[in-house]
Amino acid sequence: MSTADSSLVRIRDVTKTFHRGSEDIHVLSSLDLTVAKGEFLALMGPSGSGKSTLLNLIGGLDRPTHGSVEIGGQRIDQLTERDLAAWRAEHVGFVFQFYNLMPVLTAERNVELPLLLTHLSKSQRRQHAGNALKAVGLSHRLKHYPRTLSGGEQQRVGIARAIVSDPTILLCDEPTGDLDRKSGDEILTLLQTLNQEQGKTIIMVTHDPHASIRASRTVHLDKGQLATTAPE
Amino acid sequence: MNWLSQILSIAVFNLRSIPARLGAALSAVIGIAGVVAVLTGVLAIAAGFRKVMTVSGSEDTAIVLRAGSDNEMNSGLSREEARLIAEAPGVLRTAEGPAASSELFVIIDIPKRSTGTDANVPLRGVSSAAYNVRGNMEMVQGRRFEAGKNEVIVGVGAARAFRGLDAGSQLKIGPDTWTITGIFTSGGGIAESEIWTDAAVLQSAYKRPDGFQSVYVRLESEAAFTGFKDALTSNPQLQIKTTTLAEHYAEQSSGTSGFITGIGIFIAVLMAFGALFGALNTMYSAVSARTREIATLRAIGFGRGPVIVSVLVESLILALAGGVLGAGLAWLAFDGYQAATMNFQTFSQVTFAFAVTPALLFTAILTASVLGLVGGLFPAIRAARMPIASALREV
Numbered sequence: 003m004s005t006a007d008s009s010l011v012r013i014r015d016v017t018k019t020f021h022r023g024s025e026d027i028h029v030l031s032s033l034d035l036t037v038a039k040g041e042f043l044a045l046m047g048p049s050g051s052g053k054s055t056l057l058n059l060i061g062g063l064d065r066p067t068h069g070s071v072e073i074g075g076q077r078i079d080q081l082t083e084r085d086l087a088a089w090r091a092e093h094v095g096f097v098f099q100f101y102n103l104m105p106v107l108t109a110e111r112n113v114e115l116p117l118l119l120t121h122l123s124k125s126q127r128r129q130h131a132g133n134a135l136k137a138v139g140l141s142h143r144l145k146h147y148p149r150t151l152s153g154g155e156q157q158r159v160g161i162a163r164a165i166v167s168d169p170t171i172l173l174c175d176e177p178t179g180d181l182d183r184k185s186g187d188e189i190l191t192l193l194q195t196l197n198q199e200q201g202k203t204i205i206m207v208t209h210d211p212h213a214s215i216r217a218s219r220t221v222h223l224d225k226g227q228l229a230t231t232a233p234e
Numbered sequence: 235m236n237w238l239s240q241i242l243s244i245a246v247f248n249l250r251s252i253p254a255r256l257g258a259a260l261s262a263v264i265g266i267a268g269v270v271a272v273l274t275g276v277l278a279i280a281a282g283f284r285k286v287m288t289v290s291g292s293e294d295t296a297i298v299l300r301a302g303s304d305n306e307m308n309s310g311l312s313r314e315e316a317r318l319i320a321e322a323p324g325v326l327r328t329a330e331g332p333a334a335s336s337e338l339f340v341i342i343d344i345p346k347r348s349t350g351t352d353a354n355v356p357l358r359g360v361s362s363a364a365y366n367v368r369g370n371m372e373m374v375q376g377r378r379f380e381a382g383k384n385e386v387i388v389g390v391g392a393a394r395a396f397r398g399l400d401a402g403s404q405l406k407i408g409p410d411t412w413t414i415t416g417i418f419t420s421g422g423g424i425a426e427s428e429i430w431t432d433a434a435v436l437q438s439a440y441k442r443p444d445g446f447q448s449v450y451v452r453l454e455s456e457a458a459f460t461g462f463k464d465a466l467t468s469n470p471q472l473q474i475k476t477t478t479l480a481e482h483y484a485e486q487s488s489g490t491s492g493f494i495t496g497i498g499i500f501i502a503v504l505m506a507f508g509a510l511f512g513a514l515n516t517m518y519s520a521v522s523a524r525t526r527e528i529a530t531l532r533a534i535g536f537g538r539g540p541v542i543v544s545v546l547v548e549s550l551i552l553a554l555a556g557g558v559l560g561a562g563l564a565w566l567a568f569d570g571y572q573a574a575t576m577n578f579q580t581f582s583q584v585t586f587a588f589a590v591t592p593a594l595l596f597t598a599i600l601t602a603s604v605l606g607l608v609g610g611l612f613p614a615i616r617a618a619r620m621p622i623a624s625a626l627r628e629v
Contacts, residue, residue, distance in 0.1 A: 058623040063533055084537060091535020098626060102530040106250040118243050119535045163534075 010171065010203050011037035011060055016069035018055050018226075029055045030226040033069070042197040042204045044217035051223040053207045054175055060205060061094050061173045062086045074170055091119040095164030099176035101156040103148040109135060109159045110144040116167045134162035138192060154185030161192060165202070172196070174206040178213055190216045240536050244544035247527065248520070249551065255523060258516045263556040265512035266605050269505040270560025270598045271567075274590060276498025277597065278568045280491040282589040283575065287487035290423030291479030293456040295367060298449040298466065301473040305486065306339040306447045315472055319449045322469075324462030326452045328366060333452035335364035338436045338445070341582050342407050342429075344396040346574065353574070355396055356428045356582040357386070357407070359436030367452045368420055376401040376416025381432045384412045384439075389426035390419050391585030395574040399429070410439055424483065427574070427585040450479070490577055490584075506605060509556075513609025517549050521617040528617050529625030538618040545614035546607060553606020554599065561598040565590045 018030040029052045037043050045053040058064040059071050062078045071079045073093065081089055095116075096102075103112045113131040122130065135141050138158040148156050157177060164172055174193065178186030194216050196202045206217060214220045222229040252259050298319050303309035311319070313336075319325075320334035327333070338359035343352040362381065365371045379385035386405060393399045405412045412431065420426050437443050453459055456478075463476050477485070521528070528541055569590040577584045 055623075061533070063623045063626070064621070087532065087535050087537050089535075090533065096530075096533050098530070100526075102526060102626065104247055104527055104530075106247055115243070115531070116534050118239055 008038045009036045010039040010074055012072040014070045016059065016066045016071065018059065019067045028226055033227060035221065035228065037203065037205060039203055040201045042194065042218045044214035044220040045205060045207045045223060046214050046220055047223035052226040053223050056223065057173050057175055057205060057207050061096060062090050091116060093170040095169040095172045097160050097164045097172065097174040097177045099179040101160040103156055103159055105148055108145050108147055109140060109151065112159055113162045113166050115163060120167065130166055134166040137165065138162045153181050154188055157181060157189050158192065165196065170203065172202050172204045174204060176207055176209065178210060237540060240540035241543045241547065244531060244536065244540055245547040248544055248548040251524065255520060258519050259552055262513045262516035262552050263559065265509035266553050266556025266602050267560035267563065269502055269509045269605065270557050270602050271564045272505055273498060273502035273601060274561055274564035274594055274598045275568045276501060277495060277594050278564065278588040278590045280494040280498065281591050281594055282586045283494065283584065284487055284491045285589050286422060286424050286584060286586040287483040289421055290425065291483040293478050293480050294453045295479040296451050296453060296459060296462060296476050297479055297482045298474050298476045301475050309447045311446045311449060313444050316446050316449050318469065318472055319451065319466065322462055322465045324453050324458035326454050330363065333363050333366045335361040335367045335450045336433060336446040337448050337450060338433050338442065339447045340440060344398065347395060347397050353396065354582045355392060358428050358430050359433035360430050361433055364450065367450045368425060369452065370421035370423065372419050373416045374419050379415050379431055382435060384410055384435060385415045386412050386429050386431040387416045387418050388414055389428050390417055391426035392429060393417050394572055395585045424584060427583060486577065490575065509605055510609050513549060513553065513605055514612065516552065517545060517610045517613035520548065521545060521613045525620060525625050525628040529620060529622045532622050533626060541618045542614040545617050546610045549610025550603060550606040553602045557599045557602025561595050
């Protein structure tokens with residue numbers, strides 16, 4: 003996945019319109035955005051500004067009404083449903099606001115989930131899951147179920163699950179939105195470390211100006227368009 | 235990657251989350267168990283009835299009736315006709331003579347043990363060759379009747395179903411009194427529903443000195459039937475029809491067993507609709523409770539197909555649990571249960587045991603599986619069609 007320049011994400015003239023009854027809701031309008039490889043980008047904006055929609059388009063969870071979404075040189079908006087699922091499995095790690103862990107699985111098994119989509123053996127999967135949990139500082143919580151973990155710990159498991167298959171890009175939707183300040187800070191530090199030490203490209207949607215400070219660049223959205231770009 | 239392990243892993247989450255919604259899951263299981271138990275129970279009646287009729291007849295025995303009759307009740311043969319039939323080629327000859335029993339068939343009223351109401355019980359007058367012709371007669375109590383005496387023997391089914399038919403008792407029929415000398419079995423066949431006596435004594439009691447209604451014969455072999463039939467039908471002195479006993483009993487049982495099967499399926503279909511909605515409801519609520527989990531799996535890269543199949547697998551497993559429970563209950567409750575019913579061809583009672591056969595158990599499990607798959611299909615499709623982006627935010 004390499005392109006001639008260092009850009010990893012290229013969004014060109016993207017429009018996203020939702021239909022609610024007879025009404026058309028324009029969430030994104032003719033939006034252009036480029037994210038470089040290794041960047042830690044914060045997407046900010048008021049509710050309804052389209053930041054989560056944009057994140058979903060980048061993650062291949064949704065398709066643009068118009069325009070192109072190119073990740074690592076590949077037009078993902080043109081992939082079939084099946085290919086898109088396979089593409090997500092290989093290239094994207096998602097971190098959700100409410101962690102979205104499987105309550106019936108232990109931390110280790112939750113982290114192992116994305117690896118079920120690979121050809122790794124069971125022991126290899128367990129080893130990778132253990133390493134990912136170690137990377138987020140939870141190697142002592144392998145056999146714990148989500149309900150026995152604190153919010154911060156659950157989000158760490160969520161991050162371990164996102165990084166376990168070594169994806170091209172990490173997409174975080176309000177990763178600290180459900181956490182107290184201290185836990186939120188720890189999560190942001192973890193993301194920063196992943197970005198700086200492992201070179202992970204991260205795009206993070208957030209409301210929180212404190213969170214956006216940790217990013218290498220912040221992009222503001224308003225009414226479906228880029229408002230200001232403030233390089234650090 | 236391997237589709238199968240995707241399905242397996244999602245199915246495992248689904249199944250492991252069942253305890254969290256045990257009530258709905260149990261109601262689906264019990265609903266399906268109910269349908270399966272009722273279906274199996276009713277079909278066991280038909281199977282039991284059919285079994286009695288089919289074990290009674292073999293391909294190397296035949297019954298001869300007057301031409302145009304379809305059962306013994308409306309048949310009639312003279313002594314001369316009976317003699318000609320017994321001498322026909324193909325009839326097995328033994329030291330005691332041809333294996334041919336000229337028989338008389340009347341119906342007497344005896345109260346049922348269960349309800350006390352009168353029922354039509356067949357009283358059959360037989361020749362001494364009858365034991366040999368039937369082949370599987372065995373006295374389990376007492377002795378055979380003696381020729382020329384007012385004595386009867388009673389089939390084990392009749393003895394169980396009707397009052398006053400115990401060995402040693404007296405049986406009053408019209409002005410005459412008969413002694414019950416023994417109880418017999420006939421391999422579970424229809425004769426066990428009957429009372430037997432000497433044909434000559436019955437002829438005299440019913441003032442039919444020269445009349446029989448049927449002749450039962452044992453043939454030299456199965457292959458001998460065609461020659462036997464041809465000889466009888468080509469004889470200008472005889473106006474008769476003959477069939478093998480296997481075929482005869484199959485014809486005799488078709489009406490009643492078809493009727494019971496029809497009613498059973500009708501009831502089961504009605505119940506199945508109820509159970510189907512139960513299963514649908516359970517699976518819709520299962521899918522809806524896991525909207526976010528399913529969306530998360532799909533975001534991670536799990537495909538639509540595995541999501542559909544895994545929901546179906548869960549539904550199928552619940553249905554199979556119901557199927558096994560229902561079939562087991564039916565087997566425990568009904569298998570071997572003794573009953574008597576009217577055979578509409580002869581208007582006489584046939585005693586039989588409900589038979590929960592392996593084929594019925596298979597039908598039961600199959601029915602449950604179909605209910606499970608149909609009940610799971612629409613919820614599964616809904617699960618796979620949920621837009622991932624919005625489903626991820628469901629609480």
